[in-house]
Amino acid sequence: MKRFLLMVVLCGALSCALPIVQEMEHISEKDMEFATKYMEKYYPESESITPDLRRRRSTDPSDKLQQMQEFFGLKVTGNLDPSTLDVMRKPRCGVPETEKFSTFAMSPKWGKKDLTYSIQNYTPDMHQADVDDAIERAWKVWSDVTPLTFSRVYGGPADIEISFAARSHGDYIPFDGPGGELAHAYSPAFGGNAHFDEDENWSTDLQGTNLFLVAAHEFGHSLGLGHSSVWGSLMFPMYHPSDPKYFRLHRDDIEGIQYLYGPPENDRVSSGTPTPPPKIPTVAPSTDSCDSRLAFDAVTTLRGESLFFKDSFFWRKNSPSAEAVKTPISEFWPALSSGVDAAYEVEDDDTVFLFKGRKYWATKGNIIQPGFPKNILHLGFPGNVKKVDGAAYDGYSKKTYFFSGNKYWRYDEAKNSMEEGYPRKITADFHGIGPKVDAAFLDYGRFYLFNGSNQYEFDYRTKRFLAIKKSNSWFNCQ
Known part of the structure; x- marks a missing residue:
């Protein structure tokens, strides 16, 4: 206690x-x-x-x-x-x-x-x-x-x-x-x-x-x-x-x-x-989009849509007011039908990266790119990292944030390498969420970090805590 x-x-x-x-x-x-x-x-x-x-x-x-x-x-x-x-x-x-x-x-x-x-x-x-x-x-x-x-x-x-x-x-x-x-x-x-x-x-x-x-x-x-x-x-x-x-x-x-x-x-x-x-x-994870207990595995964008992954499904939203449509992952990426751990989009390259265990895939739309999957060691992770829990890409700085366990890394997409000074403890910079992140998302200067059924909103530049909401607040539930 x-x-x-x-x-x-x-x-x-x-x-x-x-x-x-x-x-x-x-x-x-x-x-x-x-x-x-x-x-x-x-x-x-x-x-x-x-x-x-x-x-x-x-x-x-x-x-x-x-x-x-x-x-x-x-x-x-x-x-x-x-x-x-x-x-x-x-x-x-x-x-x-x-x-x-x-x-x-x-x-x-x-x-x-x-x-x-x-x-x-x-x-x-x-x-x-x-x-x-x-x-x-x-x-x-x-x-x-x-x-x-x-x-x-x-x-x-x-x-x-x-x-x-x-x-x-x-x-x-x-x-x-x-x-x-x-x-x-x-x-x-x-x-x-x-x-x-x-x-x-x-x-x-x-x-x-x-x-x-x-x-x-x-x-x-x-x-x-x-x-x-x-x-x-x-x-x-x-x-x-x-x-x-x-x-x-x-x-x-x-x-x-x-x-x-x-x-x-x-x-x-x-x-x-x-x-x-x-x-x-302990409550079993829910796949009802309006269940307040809903927790996501990964969140990303794809060609203007927002994708929210849970188990073998994901919800698609093409605008804030649109209804979320639940879709089997197998319809888009059969190789990942059992679910993903993390995801992020590099919009300039029209590429979404999907992570599962120690492997990751690059996909344009629903087409897996040649040469994938690759091992996450290729990105510069140490050998003791077994999976990526969350990822978020910042189009302004061209940097990607990777979360795993109680630490996070920052990856320079232009140089294809991890930045010096990382990893850092999540609690050192993102105060309030706790030591672990389940999913991550960057949108219009706001960092959204998900932990269980809650999402924590931060100012991207200052890492200042702004608000906490339910993870499914994106779904316009009544």
């Missing part, structure tokens, strides 16, 4: 030690100042650490920056680099990443099961009824997997108070305006109150900052959870704008909250012993 179950103490209650980061030539003084403030706020020196532990700690001045890089799956150097700065600039929760202890001496949990909350004020960005609904659903995320209940009170004292405020708002931990810190919450040891930055554009959807997603995260802090380093978990500190309709609490979050409170009462056995955390069921 990769979780830090700690008493969440915000930076204003701490003696924040100034971190020292090693400046690089391409990092400006303004960036250095920003990074220093970030580290002071989110990686402070905890007053709870014993003098003995503090004496035994590393004296390396870059220790804190290394801790931050390790937490976010970056290359751990202790140096301030563009990838680290990019993560620092992402919208996030205002609660610091605390020390890596499994528990804290002062247990961060409520001593009762029936908790009350009050909404002190409302954001003008949303209808009050929508705010009420988002808050109620956010509490339900946690009541569904614990014996806790949450009841709203009006006009009287409540265990947890919820409010919207901008900049300085009375707790000595001011918000920072639009972007950056979205909200923060206190642990049960400090009352559990949750504050949301009014300078954000709060919304019920993804047009602004989704209140439900942020509230569910903050209420995890209110109940005693720290941040998780597990990508995709609710308690990961970065905000991921995923469609709330498809929200599902991550197993890591379930394990964390049930460590504190146990499972729901009806999940306990007669002896009163908590049952193990529920396992997320």
